[in-house]
Amino acid sequence: MGDVRRQRIDELAARAGRVPEGEGGVSLVRSAFRRLRRNPVAILGAVIVVVFLVVAAFAPWLAPRDPLAQTLLSEVRPGAIPGPQEGFPLGADQLGRDLLSRLVYGSRQSLLIGVVSTVLGAVVGMAVGVLAGAFGGWVDTVVMRFVDILLSIPSLLMAISISVLLGQNQYALMIAIAVTQVPVFARLLRGSMLAQRGSDYVLAARALGVRHGRIVFGHVLPNSLSPVIVQATLSLATAIIEAAALSFLGLGDPDIARPEWGAMLATAQAFLSVRPALAVWPALCIIVVALGFTLLGESLREALDPKFRR
Amino acid sequence: MLRFIVRRLLQLVPILLGLSVLLFAWLRALPGGPAQAALGERATPEAIARYNELFGLDQPIWVQYLRFLGRAVQLDFGTSARTGRAVTTEFLERMPGTVELTVFAMVFAVGVGIPLGYLAARKHGSWLDSTAVVGSLLGVAIPVFFLAYLLRLLFAVELGWLPGSGRQEVRIDATHITNFYVLDGLLTREWDAAWDAFLHLVLPGIALGTIPLAIIVRITRASVLDVVNEDYVRTANAKGLAADTVRRRHVVRNALLPVSTTIGLQTGLLLSGAVLTETVFAFGGVGSAIYDAIFARDFAILQGFILMLAVVYVLVNLLVDISYGLLDPRVRVR
């Protein structure tokens, strides 16, 4: 195919993903970013996410103590767990370990589980979706039937089954959560690709004789990604909450060397009447992080959705 | 309409078949295989061999699958390793409790959620609106089991206003016909038993209903905001209809279409996903049974319950589709 034609098609496809009026040919990504910056909700979400990411990254420097050292163990008694005191701003847990340090370190494991399982689920789901969306025909039918079957199992039940199957370790936990997200991403990407396939710029590219593969990977796929990005952001929130749920059901990561909010929250339930703060703090962390990702995801949706674009 | 329903029912067949394959594969892939799954972890090798022979596990895999399928169709999922009772019996005994709990939770979520979402949209931009939005975001972000514990701690343990565990006080000598305890109480005219069973639903029902509540508020609000800007609402106003008629016939009716789908989907999820809440409140429905089965590695229960719950979930979704067809004439025709 000649360069001129290729250029012409690139132009066409680029225009299809662009804001047609009012913003004078600003690219989709840039105009979305501009709207995001003006949206206080998006900023709040982004700040929350960034703060927690920083805490996770610099945990060893930020945590005041060793999260595993049972410094205050001698003060733990049945019905009494040491509260906030000098050097222990949030007090200690039921084994005399510094709660704040455990929370700081916990952010690493919680975010890691969320990110890994979401990325894993998104990548596999997108691969499945592209397979269906790009080939169409019987491949599409078979693949989507399979996805429908996966969707017919409620996600918590599916995560439980997979956890039981794979045993209890952090990878099993990540995989269990990732699998529940695969069908969602597959369906989303396929639907979005199908919508793009019927659009005028794809017809134009086809009319100009562009190869199928180039249309799919050069034009359809990139233009179908925005709902996937939104879903991935929202999934980060659900993944972290779901990890906590699995921990609560005893299907979490049993390695005590890695503090994790879900596991901390689950263990703390037993001491709720003794010292509620033990549960409240990790719960707050989970809620705030989940809220951060949700706010960011929802404002991304608004920014990328043509319906809101004006 | 009938053809629509029949077609949707036929579409269920491959999904159910696929589900059975998945669960069959799952049971096969378990460490120790189905024999250990059925007999428990401390089964002797001889017992396992006997079991394998008895259930044809030494035969080709497709024969095994067909036999599994044949038993599954007759709702025979073996017996629980823990209680020694038939899985199906356990399920039928526990499902009514979960259904009662789900109904309570959904009535709570719908009863509070739709009016709240509608009011938030009517007063768009007001403090009520902002509160509803923030609340609905929080509702989705809170881990359910934590909320359940908090409610239990506050209203059952500290204040003692409401019962915090079980489905009914043990000291109440109630007659159980259907295993729907509230219904049983009403049927047998044991009013105090019915009332007590109802009180036991309140805290877990609220905990369970929080997520659907949050989602319903948000969808109702967004949907009403969408619909009031529709051209046909302008037409209705241009026709000079009373403000009330416009709202009732042209706004609410259309705004509730997406909400009704959500209600259906959430009902399906609650019926199958009450594991966390039921566990916290030791409620004794299917959810807490699954929790117990996880701990006891009671795979027969897990397999049977998960399959039956998935079927329930699929059937509820089918009902949602059909009722959507009834509500929206555009779907009905196709």
Added chain:
Amino acid sequence: MSIEAMPPEDAVRGDVPVLEVEELSVTFARRGEQPTRAVDGVSFSVAAGETVGLVGESGCGKSVTSLAVMGLLPRRGVQVGGSVRLGGTELIGAPDRTLRRLRGSEMAMVFQDPLSSLNPTVSIGTQVTEVLVEHRDMGKKEAVAEAAALLDRVGIPDPTRRLKEYPHQLSGGMRQRALIAMALACSPRLLIADEPTTALDVTIQAQILELLRELVVDSGTALVMITHDLGVVAGLCDRVHVMYAGKIIETADRHDLFARPRQPYTGGLLASVPRLDAGRGVPLTPIRGSARDAIPWAEGCAFAPRCDNAQDDCLTEVAGSTVPLEYDGPGRELRCRHPLTYPAAPAGATASGAGR
């Protein structure tokens, strides 16, 4: 219907116009945004049996004018000034109840997109009968019979069957006919049609226009036709108001306007329509730029940046006032400092000739 909504005797004889709009202005002021004036000092009137056209490009304020007349603009963030009188009754600032009583019975509106303007989940029958039940105190049965008669009148075949159907089951033309039936259900004295044919096929367009014309002639309804289509104007309107950037810039009878447009904008509109009698080699002359190039009226003439006749005084504020709308011969008004001119002998002067 109450006494105050009844027309005074002389209104019926045509001395008082059905609709009088005076110095109507509409300002959209969103929080944190610069307020924009969509309609600015618009005045016109419509007599019984008369058809008045509001013409202009999209965004010129013609639709906002019609919504302001009907009182259908949202309350929040919108300021409406000036006066709108329907048969002598002031509508601006009138309570919601009064407006609702008048809408549908005394004044009605037909919208642009018939599909989105009909409620998809309510049957056509209900959507027609609800007007009758509301304004004419009909019972359910009576209303159904009347609705069938209305559908029949607007040319929908097999009306009793159609009443049970839903909007998506009707064709585009049918839907627009159904909307017209709803608008005419109470024989309003004023009908506003906002681009009623834009969303329809050409052949259907002609049918709908013919239907509107017949109905106006038969019932003596005052019709306000909002359009960007000069063909619609030529076929239907008695008087035409050309709008640009929220203001009326030229008013004339249909014949005068087509024969001798004075505002360069009107001339440009006419010149950008293909004509059968223009000869093959003659190219069309579009107006430069788009409506978004308008400058605020306070800085001179909003059309000046796109105008071929523009001179220095069009771009600057002269004597502290914007270009006024002034008398320009019998029955004509014009807002322009450098209008198109025509030789003294009127014969042979055509729009296409003068416009370029």
